[in-house]
Amino acid sequence: MHFTQSKKIWDVIMKSKQILLNIHRNPDLDSVGSALAMQTVLMGLGKKTQIIGPHPINPDFMFLPHTDNVKIVDYKTYDIKPFDLFIILDSGSDDIVTGQKGVVLPSLPTIVIDHHKNNTIHAQIKLVDDHASSTAEILYHLFEDWKIKMTPHIATLLFAGACHDTMFFKYNENEVDTFQIAAKLIEKGAKKNKILTHVYNNLNLLFIKHVGTLLTKIKIQTPSHAELASASPTDKGIPKQVRDDSLLKVNFAWVALSYEEYEKMGLPLAIREYVADHFIQSIKNTGFGIVMIEEEKGKLCISFRGKEEYDMSSLARKLGGGGHLLRAGATLYGDNFDEMVKQVLLILCSNQPLAPQR
Missing domain, CATH: 3.10.310.30 (Diaminopimelate Epimerase; Chain A, domain 1)
Structure with a gap:
């Protein structure tokens, strides 16, 4: 097991029926890719899910499948009654989740999965690894712990998150593990060139x-x-x-x-x-x-x-x-x-x- 929290997170998820996921304010590809990858895994487990966020996704990221399912919301008015679990990804504080200062998070059982130092979000379970290059990298290990089959779709989402948060591996602090994960994701079908084309070779004049x-x-x-x-x-x-x-x-x-x-x-x-x-x-x-x-x-x-x-x-x-x-x-x-x-x-x-x- 890569993480001591892996089984506890799995057990909470398996007891839940409708799960809320987030993308953070001004979402980057680690936020978007991680949320979509987690949603894919949860749906494969038979869970109903919804991804929400305070700001729209960059149009350049819309090449990733199912980005149109993300709902842009105001956390002050969003109805959380259908949900019994909130999984917060790639977010170090409440305002990064909600996009607004002073807005409280939904009062749901909460799991935080993140790679930022000094994460201040209150949650029942927190998996924070500040040595990881990205939240996508944490999810890769978490999915390994859960014995999830790595499909080309999930591999592409995780690779997108990892490469964007490291600027195509320019900023990775945990170099050996990050490069090994990247190689394994490519082996599993991650579409590296598609990500490179849409994100880095796609600037207008x-x-x-x-x-x-x-x-x-x-x-x-x-x-x-x-x-x-x-x-x-x-x-x-x-x-x-x-x-x-x-x-x-x-x-x-x-x-x-x-x-x-x-x-x-x-x-x-x-x-x-x-x-x-x-x-x-x-x-x-x-x-x-x-x-x-x-x-x-x-x-x-x-x-x-x-x-x-x-x-x-x-x-x-x-x-x-x-x-x-x-x-x-x-x-x-x-x-x-x-x-x-x-x-x-x-x-x-x-x-x-x-x-x-x-």
């Missing part, structure tokens, strides 16, 4: 131009910058004097986009994650990078991407977020875009020097 616009705004913050005035998107509001000895002792790249600028682009879906994954951490002589976009008025979404020496989850936690060693995120709320960006930069630059991971 306007999106690429918007990425280019964002790249021109990237700045480098260095330890020698005693003045952070130039760090503000409008060169206003950041204190002129910041002691050199309090600055972060590593260069980092950053870019920020206001809601007005984002709206002029047409609110391009996934551009923050795309720039973070492909560019911001790749700049020479930097330790990490952050992408900040005000995706809704007053809501600043932040993506952290790092190189192997530095722990991005510890940085994200300083801003109320979390994540993984090399990939993390946080969300800030406020009335003023410049003030929110200033807050992020000052928090990053005024803490003790960021110690490399050993």
Whole structure:
């Protein structure tokens, strides 16, 4: 058995009749693929299921079968009476599940299966493995424990989740196990090339131009910058004097986009994650990078991407977020875009020097 919780989860599922599953806010392929894979297994066991989520699935992910069965809901009003179990996947906190701060989760017996550090969701059973590269990787082992037959359909869903959360194995922290699982999924019929085509080789020209616009705004913050005035998107509001000895002792790249600028682009879906994954951490002589976009008025979404020496989850936690060693995120709320960006930069630059991971 890979997990001590495997039998307990199995027993609870077998006693349940109608099971609710989730995709998290702004769902990525790990969320979508894991939910669809779990739904497939549960339906094979004769269970009635429904996948719900607060935000629509990216149209580029709709090549996966049965994505049209996912119901977009408001957790404040959704009727949970038909269900007797809630399985929460790939979600580290209540608001990541519901998409809203302060909204309580459905009052159902709950199982959490996740790979994020510091998971704060209350549940009767929690299977959290923060060494796994993705929730899909956890499900692979869980299905092995349950003796589930790995069909090409399930293999494709799990492979999609694993490859997307690792950026096609760029960020996998548990390398040997992750690559072994990927190889086994391909052996079982996972459609690797189909996933690659739909997710990574499927960009429209306007999106690429918007990425280019964002790249021109990237700045480098260095330890020698005693003045952070130039760090503000409008060169206003950041204190002129910041002691050199309090600055972060590593260069980092950053870019920020206001809601007005984002709206002029047409609110391009996934551009923050795309720039973070492909560019911001790749700049020479930097330790990490952050992408900040005000995706809704007053809501600043932040993506952290790092190189192997530095722990991005510890940085994200300083801003109320979390994540993984090399990939993390946080969300800030406020009335003023410049003030929110200033807050992020000052928090990053005024803490003790960021110690490399050993």
